[in-house]
Amino acid sequence: MQSSVSIRELDLSFGSINVLKQLNLEVQDGEFLVLLGSSGCGKSTLLNCIAGLLDITDGQIFIKGKNVTWSEPSERGIGMVFQSYALYPQMSVEGNLSFGLKNAKMPKAEIKERVARAAKILQIEPLLKRKPGALSGGQRQRVAIGRALVREVDVFLFDEPLSNLDAKLRADLRVELKRLHQQLKNTMIYVTHDQIEALTLADRIAIMRNGVIQQLGTPNDIYKYPQTKYVADFIGSPAMNFIEGELKDGIVHTQDTQFDMQDYNFKESPKNGPVWFGIRPEHVLVGDSVQNARHSLSVLVDIVEPMGADTLVLTHLFGSPFRVRLDGQFSVKTGEQLPIGINTAACSLFDRESEQRL
């Protein structure tokens, strides 16, 4: 597959602060790439660099094989959707959609045709004559997407487009975005801090921290095989449980128990030393399956949080907090002893010092 957006050794600094450091990223043609990270990690900054809204300090940016490092945003063949919608308040929806095309001096007939096509795809035809002030949040964001759509560009950039919407609308528009991507097959780069959005939408996710991409992979990869402790902690809700341990000849020794790691898929031959032993709350076994687990323990239930389909249980294991996610039908009460099982195949091991996956 041909690469659509290609970023080579990108550096960006504001004065003495390096926001992005030697960043390399290849986005495939037609790919849905999500940049995920907590606030301040540089994900929006990277997107602004790709759009040409920020001048970079060093490096190169290619879009569709063309070097656009010094190009104006409008010349890069991108469309962008912003968190606050950024609709022009004095123009009607139609005016908003056609503004970019008018600036490009496109013939009137073609503008009309493109606006009509975009409006049809997004189902905003009845709204064309209205001003943005008379639209709801979801409708506004649709218009904002439409504004990128009419440009008929190869690359769409989304800067947290759903963050201003309420939970239900967000879920609806998420599905619509996915459908839109399947229909248009454009390259999309999408910035978010919401891991559910990332996991549901992305072909690949790039997890960023302090201006560096920590891991780039499919949602499944990132969920199952997080390469660093940060990624493991960031992805998954509630977060992964971590237990301090000591790895010695394939066995993790913790405070009062041992985990035999012979089912675990080591990246390279294991080294002895201090490790973090991580297990996701949803991978802890309970009920009948405890008997079949390689390791079984018993924990005291501190707090129960029923969430409908699931129930979260907060307990303690070897002095550190430990969360377990149960089926909502499973009956459990505060103060009970809960037998749990752990299968080491579903675990993650990280070097305590470098926090890299073992």
Next chain:
Amino acid sequence: MTDASATTPLDLNANAPRGQKPKKRFAPRNIMLYATLFVFAVYYALPLYVMIVTSLKGMPEIRLGNVFGPPLEVTFQPWVKAWSEACTGINCDGLSRGFWNSVQILIPSVVISIAVASVNGYALSNWRFKGSEIFYNILIIGAFIPYQVMLYPIAIILRELNLFGTLGGLVMVHTIFGMPILTLLFRNYFASVPEELFKAARVDGAGFWGIYFRIMLPMSLPIFVVAIILQVTGIWNDFLFGVIYTKPDIYPMTVQLNNIVNSVQGVKEYNVNMAATLITGLVPLVIYFASGKLFVRGIAAGAVKG
């Protein structure tokens, strides 16, 4: 729940509080409030009242000395005289000459200063360039330097430019002196416009002027109204620059008013003086009444972010 209500029965007295809490009309608090407001209102309104009634009296009636009494015989002669007959020096065509001079000074000054300052403010808030902050700070410092300090240097500059004593020179002075505060006003207003709007317009291929005229201008009516009010009242009421940088033929209205009121020959015609003052103050007054609501809205909008 049921247990609790059974043990403590509700107070179901017929006169028990219910619905809206009654308000007392003559509470001490209200009396204080309205009394204070009344005193202040009178304090501010009284001089205006005296001016109006005096301007409607004839001289014999004024000589009776009853300043606060309403006119026994209403006459508009003082107004007519103030507008078209009062003498300043050798000219005896009243304030009308000064009025048209002031209009000729006012319109170009207001238009040019606002046009330039709004572009300034837009560039300073959205197109930050190297040194833009320094430039801005210099401009702001300019707002705090007393005018008197700059009178003489400007006189020299105008002389060198051959603009001394002309309308064009005065227009230039007003434009320059309006610049710091207007730029500050516009910069702060444009800074409150979401940055993403500006980014979106750039992605849509609009340039410096495209964004200014098509996106920013249509959004900033309130702040333009504020700027117009500030400039119109400021320039209309200006006396200092008018008296220094122009000559008698083109004196603005304020200077001419001063000359009428302070003329030393003959009788002091209080009624004519009052009428002349009211006529001079009419333009700012009309502007305030016509745009009061927009003014408040614009001030508030500009004040949100600094």
